[in-house]
Amino acid sequence: xxxxxxxxxxxxxxxxxxxxxxxxxxxxxxxxxxxxxxxxxxxxxxxxxxxxxxxxxxxxxxxxxxxxxxxxxxxxxxxxxxxxxxxxxxxxxxxxxxxxxxxxxxxxxxxxxxxxxxxxxxxxxxxxxxxxxxxxxxxxxxxxxxxxxxxxxxxxxxxxxxxxxxxxxxxxxxxxxxxxxxxxxxxxxxxxxxxxxxxxxxxxxxxxxxxxxxxxxxxxxxxxxxxxxxxxxxxxxxxxxxxxxxxxxxxxxxxxxxxxxxxxxxxxxxxxxxxxxxxxxxxxxxxxxxxxxxxxxxxxxxxxxxxxxxxxxxxxxxxxxxxxxxxxxxxxxxxxxxxxxxxxxxxxxxxxxxxxxxxxxxxxxxxxxxxxxxx
Numbered sequence: 001x002x003x004x005x006x007x008x009x010x011x012x013x014x015x016x017x018x019x020x021x022x023x024x025x026x027x028x029x030x031x032x033x034x035x036x037x038x039x040x041x042x043x044x045x046x047x048x049x050x051x052x053x054x055x056x057x058x059x060x061x062x063x064x065x066x067x068x069x070x071x072x073x074x075x076x077x078x079x080x081x082x083x084x085x086x087x088x089x090x091x092x093x094x095x096x097x098x099x100x101x102x103x104x105x106x107x108x109x110x111x112x113x114x115x116x117x118x119x120x121x122x123x124x125x126x127x128x129x130x131x132x133x134x135x136x137x138x139x140x141x142x143x144x145x146x147x148x149x150x151x152x153x154x155x156x157x158x159x160x161x162x163x164x165x166x167x168x169x170x171x172x173x174x175x176x177x178x179x180x181x182x183x184x185x186x187x188x189x190x191x192x193x194x195x196x197x198x199x200x201x202x203x204x205x206x207x208x209x210x211x212x213x214x215x216x217x218x219x220x221x222x223x224x225x226x227x228x229x230x231x232x233x234x235x236x237x238x239x240x241x242x243x244x245x246x247x248x249x250x251x252x253x254x255x256x257x258x259x260x261x262x263x264x265x266x267x268x269x270x271x272x273x274x275x276x277x278x279x280x281x282x283x284x285x286x287x288x289x290x291x292x293x294x295x296x297x298x299x300x301x302x303x304x305x306x307x308x309x310x311x312x313x314x315x316x317x318x319x320x321x322x323x324x325x326x327x328x329x330x331x332x333x334x335x336x337x338x339x340x341x342x343x344x345x346x347x348x349x350x351x352x353x354x355x356x357x358x359x360x361x362x363x364x365x366x367x368x369x370x371x372x373x374x375x
Contacts, residue, residue: 009039009042012039012043013039013042013043013046014043014046014050015043016047016053016124016363016364017043017047017104017122017124017125017363017364017365017366018082018083018084018124018363020043020365039365040365040366040367041153043364043365044103044104044153044364044365044366045153047103047104047362047363047364048103048362050362051074051320051321052074052320052321052360052361052362053073053074053075053361053362053363054071054072054073054074054082054083054360054361054362054363055071055072055074055318055320055326055358055359055360055361056069056070056071056072056098056101056106056357056358056359056361057069057070057072057316057328057333057349057351057356057357057358057359058070058097058098058351058356058357058359059351059352059353059355059356059357060199060316060353060355060356060357061353061355067091067092067093067094067095067096067097068092068350068351068352069088069091069092069096069098070088070349070350070351071083071088071361072333072346072347072349073346074320074321074324074326074335074346082363083123083124083361083363084123084124084126087121087123087126088123091108094110095110095111095112096108096109096110096119097109097110098357098359099145099147099149100147100148100149100201100359101149101359101360101361101362102149102150102151102156102203103151103152103362103364103366104122104124104151104361104362104363104364104365104366105120105121105122105149105151105156105364105366105368106120106121106122106123106359106361107119107120107147107149107158108120108121109145109147115133115138115139116133116137116138116139116140116145117130117133117138118130118131118133118137118158119131120156120158120177120368121368122364122365122366122367122368123361124363124364124365125365125367127367127368128368129368131158131175132175132180132181132182134160134173134182136162137160144198145160145198146160146161146162146170146196146198147159147160147161147198148161148198148201148203148208150203150208151366154178155176155177155178156176156177156368157174157175157176157177157230158174158175159172159173159174159208159230160172160173160175160182161189161198168190168191168192168193169188169189169190169191170188170189170191171184171185171188171189172184172185172187172188172189172228172230172233173185174230177368185230185233186233187232187233187234187235188233189226189228189235190226190235191212191226192212192221192224192226192237193221194212194213194221194223194224195212195213196210196211196212196213196226197210197211197212197213197256198210199357200256200257200258200318202257202258202259202270203259204259204268205268206229206230206231207227207228207229207230208227208228208230209225209226209227209228209238209257209270210225210226210228210257211223211224211225211240211255211256211257211272212224212225212226214253214254214255222239222240222245223240223244223245223255224237224238224239224240225237225238225239225240225257225270225272226238238270238285238288238291239291240255240272240293241272241283241293241295243281243295244272244274244281244283252275252276252277253274253275253276254274254275254276255272255273255274255275256272256273256317256318257270257271257272257273258270258271258273258318258319259271260284260285260319260322261322269284269285269286269288270284270285271283271284271285271296271319271322272284272285272293273317273318273319273325275314275317278300278301278302278312278314279298279299279300279301280297280298280299280300280301280304280317280325280327281295281297281298282295282296282297282298282319282325282338283295283296284296296338297325297338299336299338301314301327304334304336304343305329305334305343306343308332308345309329309332312329312330313329313330314327314328314329315328315329315330315351315353315354315355315356316328316355316356316357316358317358318358318360320335320360323337323338323339324336324337324338325338326346326358327358328349328351328356328358331348331349332345332346332347332348332349333345333346333347333348333349334346
């Protein structure tokens with residue numbers, strides 16, 4: 001009995017974008033159906049229901065002549081869920097720094113002719129779209145950009161925050177892929193007494209969450225999380241766990257936040273990771289209104305790594321898929337599944353940096369524009 005064509009499309013919609021893109025290039029009969037708006041949206045939405053299989057790593061501070069970027073698979077040599085090698089080479093040659101990734105799209109910055117440019121790309125489909133870059137960003141080559149990127153079924157949004165004067169408030173400008181122009185938000189983001197970290201924002205339910213720095217040199221205020229509702233512009237403070245606050249003054253303390261749950265989970269939330277004295281502790285925010293947290297993991301780096309390294313020094317970390325702590329040392333990439341208490345040596349890396357950014361990646365057909373990447 002022949003399988004209905006609609007069922008074929010349903011099956012294909014669960015495949016990674018890289019695989020579908022290859023099929024489109026070799027089968028003209030399927031190409032038109034696999035390029036349709038409905039199918040592309042269906043495949044991207046299905047990807048949100050699955051675990052992220054890959055992640056990029058890159059030096060946190062990218063120099064013009066040092067734009068090294070790598071892609072690693074969380075589950076072994078699954079290159080079929082990755083991106084074409086020539087795309088990684090393009091990002092390197094173009095001097096691109098990956099700022100963020102969301103549902104198959106990556107937001108990047110590059111510096112050309114002493115000006116900053118921003119672009120969105122889908123590496124799986126080799127597509128790229130330059131977006132208009134605000135004046136205060138384009139001319140500020142050496143600045144750390146305060147940018148948040150989010151993609152959903154309606155398109156993508158880019159948020160740029162900047163401080164026009166010395167205060168505890170940041171102005172916000174938003175660019176929507178549906179409109180293509182920057183618009184200023186009336187309500188400003190309240191930062192609190194500390195600086196906010198824009199290298200690990202968490203977005204869900206129309207709210208951006210940013211954790212503060214935890215340096216002991218920024219006064220006596222405790223670290224905190226700020227939420228910014230970009231629909232009504234309201235800001236509020238979310239407390240970090242009490243036990244995480246007790247030792248924030250230690251020089252070696254570092255904290256970050258990551259998304260917990262996915263769109264199929266009505267309990268989307270935040271997890272917080274603290275790295276202190278080479279020990280990871282992870283909490284999950286269980287009650288948003290009461291800032292109530294539950295500790296789910298605590299482990300020493302040396303214990304996790306075992307005999308693989310004598311004196312491992314953590315250079316970067318993030319949480320993936322609600323069960324795996326991915327972290328880098330000076331030469332290696334690891335994944336620790338705390339539910340199974342199992343360490344995976346994912347591979348080695350060549351990022352010559354004391355601090356590394358880890359960016360999760362999901363392989364989708366999500367469109368970003370019509371300009372193709374150079375081959």
